[in-house]
Structure formats: structure tokens, C-alpha cells
Amino acid sequence: MADEKKPGLFEKGGKLYWLHSSIDAFDTFLRVPGTVTSKGAHVRDGIDLKRVMIMVVIALVPAALFGMYNVGLQTSTLYGLDWNFWHMFWYGLLRMLPLFVVSYVVGLGIEFASAQIRGEEVNEGYLVTGFLIPLIVPVDVPLWMLALATAFSVIFVKEVFGGTGMNIWNPALVARAFLFFSYPSSMSGSSVWVSKTWVGALKDVDAISAATPLAIAHESGLEALDAQYSFMDMFWGFIPGSTGETCVVAILLGALILVWTGVASWKIMVSSVAGGLLVGWLGQLAGATELPFYYQIVMGGFLFGSVFMATDPVTAAQTETGKWIYGFLVGALAVVVRLWNPGYMEGMMLAILLMNTFAPLIDHCVVTSAVNRRAKKVLNA
């Protein structure tokens, strides 16, 4: 029983008191705390951050499950293997599992350690971050790189700011950005997005390329893209890419859960897609791209970013008006980077990180204008 795990040893003054944050974390994970209200309202809503965070993880499950299947599908297609559905799924699951383990062990380890250093309870925020990171990196990323990136982002993006709720940038995206800028050869190009660690070694055809639709369109244009992948392929997600990002249907299912439960802002999702469509359309008009504007939404990490990353309540804009502006700029900037940037074909990561940086400024402007309006109203009242 949990009570027996929590003897005087871990209580204040006990020998192992320094471990109390971890013990509390496990204890409250098993059973909700018996704390009663001591001041303020005497009754409280049943919601807590554990519940909020687990909802996000549940919303990510469809994308993760499809992603695992797609890992197997892409590999078997590339190598012409005769796999059935379960082969593909199991292959993907086995390839993804180490990523999840590394992400959670490294991230939660640091979370627990820093909670103990600060003498606070362990925050639940990493439940989501730890699930997101494996879904947005190439499946073959070396595990030590993943561990390094996770450690960097949890320590320098989250803990130094004070933990969940205090960070400026989305930690999962920073982990990805860290990999992207530190180890570009493992993170970009046309050979990293299909898993071949095991199969490739067997077949010894390491050089086989499987570019993402974005890369094909970027390098060879619309005709080459259409020759390889149809719009519906991209919509359903039967394309190479990060594990979580390919299937529009699975992401929309997640979006539905997030919007329904109110955990993430639909305003950010809608305005981000609107921003992406608008710039995609302008780019088409201006001749910057021959891609139909709606391709921008189904390709790459655009939708995954709009639904799961841009909406992080900590790093997004906080005001309701601010959310519209923030979301729109995320979507618009992502497509701007895609269309007017010769080097890098995907813009979502940088767009979100940039707007994370500017979200407080957006809020400041919104709040200042509201305060001025209010001051006028009070003056005339």
C-alpha cells in the first residue's frame, strides 16, 4: 500500500527526506492527495494538472499509433518487403519504444532531480513533452542524440526558468531544434525519414533515399511530387516524415479531443491553419510555389504543430485576442519559411519557437490596449 511506502523515513527530519519529492510523486500518482482546502474556497473543482496533461497524451495516441504503423509501412515499401499490417505495426512499435523510453527516462529523471533540489512536488508537464519528442524526430535518430537533446531542453528551457508553467519555449520543439542544428545529417535530408536501421543492415542498401513530400516538392516541383504521392496519400499519412506528423485524420481526431475538453485553444488551431492557407495562396499567386495552397496544411509538420505544439497553454499567447494573432502568425510564418527560404523546406518548428518568443509581446499589446479602453470607459462612466 502507498501508506507503507511513506514511513517517517521520508518525512521532514527523516533520513531520506531529500527523496520526498519523488516519493510524493509516486504516491500522488497512485492516489489523489488527501489534502483539504485550508484557505480560500472550501470546495474545489475535480480538475488538476495530471488530468489536463493525460488528456493531451490521450489526444496524441491516434497520431502515435498511426505513426507506428506508418514506420513499418514506409520501410516495407522502400525495401519491397512483403509485410502485413501487424508486421508493419510491430516493427514501428519496436522502433519507437526505445525512443519513448529514452525520452521519459532522461526527461523525468531530470524533472525528479530538480523537483528535489527545489523541494517542490514533481510537475506533470513532462508527461506530454516526453510523449511529443519521439513523435517529432526521425525514427532512426541515435538514442544518445535523443538523450542529449532531451536533457538540454529540459534543463535549459524548462528547469532554469522554474519548471512547468514558467518556460518561454515549448521544450519538445527545442529538443528537436537542438538536434536539427547540432546534428543536421541525422535530422534532415532525404535519407533519414524512413527507418532502415535493422532492415537496412540486413539488405545493405543504406543509400536508398525516401524523401518527404516537402523535400520532393522543394527540389523537383509539383510534377515530381504528384508522380510519387497523391493528395490523399498525404491526407491519410502514407508518406515518410516524423512519426506523429503524417496522418491528418489522426491529428484531427486529437484536435477534436483537445478542443472538446477545452485543454487546447481552438482559436490557435483555426487561426494557424488560416495563416498557412493565406500565405500558401499568396505564394501561389506570387509564383513562389506551384503547390496548391491547401497542400501546405497536409504536408510536413504543419498540422501537428498547429494542433499539439502551438497550443501549449504555457508558451502560447494567454489572452483570447492574442491567441488569434499568435496562431495566425505561427501558420503564416511557417509557410513563409517554406516558400521563401532556399535552405530549409520545413518552417513549422522555427515559426512556433519564434512566436513563443513573441507571445508575451502580443499579450502585452492586447492587454495594454484593453487597459486603455477600460481607462477611457471608467473616465466617462
Add this chain to the structure above:
Amino acid sequence: MSNNLDLKKGLNIPLKGSPAREVLASVIPDVVAVKPTDFKGFVPRLLVKEGDRVLAGSPVMAHKQIPEILLTSPVSGTVQEIVRGEKRKLLAVLVKADENQEYVSFGAKAPQTAEETKELLLKSGLWGSLIQRPYGVLAGLEDKPKAIFISSFSTDPLAADTDFTLGDSLQDLQAGVNALAKIAPVHLSIRKEVYSSTTFHKVENVVEHLVSGPHPAGNVGVQISHISPIRKGETVWTIAPQQLADIGHLINTGKLDLTRKVAITGPAAEKTGYVIALPGTPVKELTGIEGDVRVIGGNVLSGENLGADGYLGFFQDQITLLREGREREWFGWAKPFRPKVHSTSWCYFSWLTPGKKYDLDTNLHGGVRAFVETKCFEDVTPMDIFPIYLIKACLAGDIEKMEKFGIYEVLPEDLALCDYVDPSKNEIQAIIQKGIDLMIKEMA
């Protein structure tokens, strides 16, 4: 003339145990307490010692800095005990009540001027009924309030129904209004849905406002912020309907008789209803208390934990009984269904049973965290303020920002629902109170 105020944001917590419209008992207390802590901003100086005789209406303590402001005994009897807390802080004066009550005579005469009204309120100890905004403290003697606001109804969880408690006190209410109207215009808000059936619409000499909406629409602070927002340097006064009737009763009868109907409410109450009692009555005499139950003077959002041995406060016309929620539920946060727990969040399934009333307890339902999800604050705050920015300004002690974000217009009770809905379990009311205390200190 009446004005409409339709509020949309807010929340009525679906709590079991609203008071049945019946009088359960009439309590003649053995001992009553006069508690200076009921009055924010009151610094007590004792005027009596143990063994002294007092009448109903005799002063027992005065404000240290403003000696005109008195607190008086609600009963005649003998001073039994002076209760002190830490650092000899004066907590209460206990008066043992006589069998036959004797009253100080204040003369049954309606005040004709503002000065007469003020004098009567000061002498009788009812000055403390007037609350000054901003800050929610005792009204100052030199205040020039731009208006006096009264909310005739309460939307607090399980609140006493003022139509039941004061429905037959129209003459007292009117006399109270007439006296206060000598000082400043009186604004009276009435619940729109019951306008024609309520006694309050018969009160004259007031500016009427028809208000509708979920809690906190009945909070006078919320109404003021829509009707006439408080500018820097301005003050308004507020008074609750029960205290208004007390003043009127004093004027009509010449004696201080604070007898009132007190609602007994809450899921842990054996029987809900109303008890006729005096402020300062021991709660044990008002209701049976069994088991690990919290006795709250007032409502579950902004009420005071009185303890089983406590005394009803001056402003409290409601007692709420709640079970202490010390049980620990296995995997509570992960369970798909938790039928005993209410949540406004759609992460739970409370939305499936909109009419259901809950047997809520005092469990915090989680651990304290940093602010993460903050839109929920706006959803329950029907005022033109940014709750989260005001809260953060209070935390930072930034006077200029607190002013900008509307500290003059709020009391903790107006943001009490933020306590309820916050998934990070922060104590919003305590934070706002800290901000207000800082304002009082800095602006003095």
C-alpha cells in the same frame, strides 16, 4: 427607472443542501460573541471588563484610531470572558445573555440629515455594516461616497433566500434606505427573474437595477463594476440587505434587535432550513454537527471556517456544513468517470449530468502548481478585467499594474470562483487580499 444588467460569465456550483424554506428553530443563545475580526480594518480597544453589565446596544469596544466607531452587544447580560489569541490579539468578547432582554433606547425617529444618520449608526454600533470600496474595509467617517450599493439577492452557493429572510421586513428596508439616501444615492439591484414577486421591488427612493446571470452576478462588487466603475480616489459604500433591515428596524423601533433568519445549508447538514438567531450565537446551538465536518460561516466560496466551537459572524446569514475530504481515491485523476466529483472542465463528464447536485467535500483534488491553464479564470469572471494579469500584479506587488488591471473594483469574493476552477490549485482569493492589503498600506 430601472437598468438591465445581463451577465453571462460565471458558474453556479451544483452543490447539494440548499436551505428548505422553513424555520427549523428559534435559538435564544446562552452566550453570544462580539468579534472585532468580523470587521475588516477595525482595530479594537476594549470598553468593558469581565463581569460588567451590558444592554443590547451597549458599546463593548471602540476603534482605536477612530473612537466614534463602536461595536455593541447584541444582547443584554454580563461580560463573561475576554477571548484573546496570539500576541494577546483580541478575538471576542463573550456576553452571557439575560433571560429577559433589555435594550438601550436610541429613540424611534427617522434621521432627517446625513449627520443624523451617521450619528445613529455610530452610536448603535451599526456603522460596521457599511463597507467601503475599494478595499472592502470599514467605511471612513470622512468618506464622501458617490453612491451606496445594495444587492438585494445573493448568488453564492446555497445562499439564504433574502425573500424568505426579509420578505416581511419591507418597512425596515424602506426606513434603512431612506436613512442612507441622506448620505448618497442608493442603488438597489434586484434579481430579474423574480422581480415582480420579490419584496425588494416595492422599496422606493432607490435607483433600481435588474440583474440576471450565474454567480457572481449577485455580488455587489460585480454589479458596481458594470453600473459605475470606481475611479482612483473615489469611494462607494455597500451594505448587505440584512444589515439594511437591521438599520431600518433600529429606526422604526428605537432598539438594536439583530434577530435574523440564518440559513442552515450544505451537503453535510442533517436538515436544511432557517434558524432564527443572533450574530455571535455559538454554531453548536444552531445546528447539529456530527463527524469530520467543516462548519463554514457564510458560503463555500468565501465563507469562514468557524470550527465546531465557533460563533456566527456579524455578516453571516448562512452556515454551510461540508464533509472534510481526507479520503484518498485510487487513480482519481486518471479514472474516466468520477461520479462524486464535479468539474467544469470537459476533461470529466460532469457535463453529461447538468442538473445533478453534488455532495462535495473539502478535498483540494490535486497538488499546487504554477499557473498553466488560465482561460478558466476569465470564464467565471463577469467583469471587464484580466483576472490572470491582476493576480500576477498582486503576486508581484506592482501597485501601478494592480491599479491598471482593476484592483479598485474587486474584493476576493468577486474572484472566489477562480479558486474553484483553477487546475493548478492556487489560492486566488488570498493573493487578491494580499494585493489589497498592500494597496491600503501604500495608499495610506
